[in-house]
Amino acid sequence: MIDFFLAHQRNPHFTGRSSILKDLKGALTEGGPAVLIGPDGMGKSAIAEEHGRVNVTEYDFRLWVRAWDATVLATDYAGLAEPFGIPHQEDSDLQDLASSIRTWLEENERWLLVFDDAPSPEVLEEYLPRPGSGGGGVIITSKSPGWDGDFAKIEVGPLDPSEAASFLLSLTGQEDAEASKKLAEALESLPLALELAGAYIGWTGVPISKYLDIYRKRLGEISGRTSGLPEALVAVADISTEQVRAVSQEGIDLLRLSAFLAAEDLPLDLLVKTSALLADSVEMGLMALDRRGLVRRDEEPLSVHPLIQALAYSRLDDGERKTWADETVRAIGGAFSTYLGDLSTWPECARLLPHALASSEKVEDLRMGSEPASLLLNQVGLYLHRRGDLAGARNVLERLVVLDERFYGRGHPEVATDLNNLGSVLRVLGDLRAAKGCFERALAIEEAQDAPDRLKIAIRANNLGTVLRSLGDLTGALAAFERALAIDREAYGPNHLKTAIRLNNRGEVLQEMGDLDGAKESYQLAFRVFEQFLGPGHHYTQRARENLDSLSQSESD
CATH class of the missing domain: 3.40.50.300 (P-loop containing nucleotide triphosphate hydrolases)
Known part of the structure; x- marks a missing residue:
């Protein structure tokens, strides 16, 4: 099986x-x-x-x-x-x-x-x-x-009262059926609250009746301060967390870290190596949490219930949240591969993907600007694009634009890069008007810099030309391709691959506009470079050859 x-x-x-x-x-x-x-x-x-x-x-x-x-x-x-x-x-x-x-x-x-x-x-x-x-x-x-x-x-609602009482007895190993029934009723038969209470009682050996007294006291203390979470759950989780704090600060730190990650398969093996907020060894903290039911540990996979994560998050003040959010995206970013061309790193990227999304969302929720979060979202967007998850890539890159506008400012070159990447995804998705808007804005940002990067301007202009051509604006497309060609020809010379790519793009627009002589000249120049540097079998060379053949067919017709 x-x-x-x-x-x-x-x-x-x-x-x-x-x-x-x-x-x-x-x-x-x-x-x-x-x-x-x-x-x-x-x-x-x-x-x-x-x-x-x-x-x-x-x-x-x-x-x-x-x-x-x-x-x-x-x-x-x-x-x-x-x-x-x-x-x-x-x-x-x-x-x-x-x-x-x-x-x-x-x-x-x-x-x-x-x-x-x-x-x-x-x-x-x-x-x-x-x-x-x-x-x-x-x-x-x-x-x-x-x-x-x-x-x-x-x-699926709370357990049946008799089932809840039996559940507590099973968890605790105790035999006080009457006390178990009363505690189950006080906990509203909520399965997660019962599990936490049972784990605490089972580990400490405190009688169920005594735990009920502790619970009722804690319930009175937290009433009205539960951030929308069930009061029964908050009370039992607070009792367990308080005891963890008494024996292991590492356990508390792990719980805090979990609040900024996805709930399942927490990558502690990686995070312990990269997070400045975790101790070199967290084994004692893990044991303290596991014994009290605050984490679920089955050999390697480690998980925390989303409600426990939410409670841990609610117990942090704004400054602590920002500190943990920044450190978490930094740690995940350090583990998420920075070299996506190496396919052997992709399984680890897939494992870290839920945590990259969860941690970066926390940064956004806190309305923070963060270079580590920016770098992480950029890598995630590129990874998803290469995996063919274009809808996912679009979502991540749209988030990245908002984050970088907040951190760098709306006119920063990093925002232009984000917009260019987003435009490329939108173009493949067929949302040409939105792609055009991204490329136009990216180009405008590059042009407005004190020292404009002409090579980036060429890239943005070429991308804009591709979308304008698809939209039927051949005049605009030709102007964009001509601009990119002029920059790259000056930067790289007439016999460079970049120049040849721009020439081929220009030729295709000229052909559509009916300028067959201009198209032929562009195709021939491009074909000569592609064949020399890439060989006859490369798809660039074949595309230029097909374009020349289509011209010959048009002339014979």
């Missing part, structure tokens, strides 16, 4: 939920996707895990995809190509892989696929097998109630 549930090991104290598990099994038997709907902290993911465990003999593949972010979803989904045996390379286009994976799911049986924390049906449209196809099961977990149509919706 191929098992991608390994990073989501079953909670050994999972209790109850028999009715929901039965409904889930029935919904999957009917053949449609089943959606577990409920607020954070209700154990939706744990129920999905439990279904996969209980019915393990029915599946040859158990697969898990994070769906909270469209970019993370695309990357995780593409990762299914490996267990399915679908041929691919590190630089395979994500959209092509998604189509192949979807086809595989529709043509095969005995698989279970979980889309965890999906915000809406729309984000899954291109990933879900079409209705009536395939012989597997799809489970979706979501906080959103908006799942109509072919989805079987299953509501």
Whole structure:
């Protein structure tokens, strides 16, 4: 069996939920996707895990995809190509892989696929097998109630009171059923709050009845100061965190760091080496957090519940948030490859991608300017572009423009570079008018500098010409290409590849405008350089040859 549930090991104290598990099994038997709907902290993911465990003999593949972010979803989904045996390379286009994976799911049986924390049906449209196809099961977990149509919706709320009490007894190893019932009731049967309380009691050995007194006191102290989080959860988490602080500052620092990262597969092996805010060794801190249920540690993968992250974040003041945000993006940026041409680094990029997105979003939420965040987002945008996730690249590069405008100023050359990269993505996506706006603004910024970089102006002008040509503005395109050609010819000489590229672009516009003699001259000059330096088989050489052949055909007609 191929098992991608390994990073989501079953909670050994999972209790109850028999009715929901039965409904889930029935919904999957009917053949449609089943959606577990409920607020954070209700154990939706744990129920999905439990279904996969209980019915393990029915599946040859158990697969898990994070769906909270469209970019993370695309990357995780593409990762299914490996267990399915679908041929691919590190630089395979994500959209092509998604189509192949979807086809595989529709043509095969005995698989279970979980889309965890999906915000809406729309984000899954291109990933879900079409209705009536395939012989597997799809489970979706979501906080959103908006799942109509072919989805079987299953509501997930607090545990049944008797289940909650049994859960506490299982976690603590104690036998005081009456005290367990009272504590479960005080905790409103919230699964995450029960798990934290149970872990604390199990580790410290404090009687359940004594913990109930501690909890009630803490609940009174934090009432009205929970930042919108459930008061029961905040109270139990505060109790556990306070004890961690007493034995390990490293544990507190790890919890703070987690608030600026994605919830799963925290890359501590990398961050310990690069973060100035973490100690050289965090093992004692990890142990302190794990024993009190504040992190989930299954061998290597380390995860923190999003509500615990939110609580850790809420306990920081504005200055602390900015310090941790800046240091986190610096550390992630140091680990995210700066040399994307080396495909061997891309698996690590894929692993760090969710954390790069989460940490940079925190910088944006805090309305900070940050050179490390800028560098990180730029690398992420380029990585996604090269992987074929153009929608993801567009989103990241749009965010980068806003961040760099705040940090450098709207007229800074870094903003021009961002706009140029964004324009290139928009052009491929077919949003030509938006691409034109980006290239025009990038060009204007370069021109307005005290010492304009003429080579960058040539690049911006050439890109603008490409979009103007696609929009049918041949006169504007020709002017842009002529400008780029003049700069590069002066900088590099007549026999340089850059000059030849500009010549070929100019020739194509001249041909469309009916100036066949001018086009022929440009093509011949370009072809001569391409053939000399790149050889006859290179695509630039072949393109110039095809252009010359098309001219000959036009003349014969």
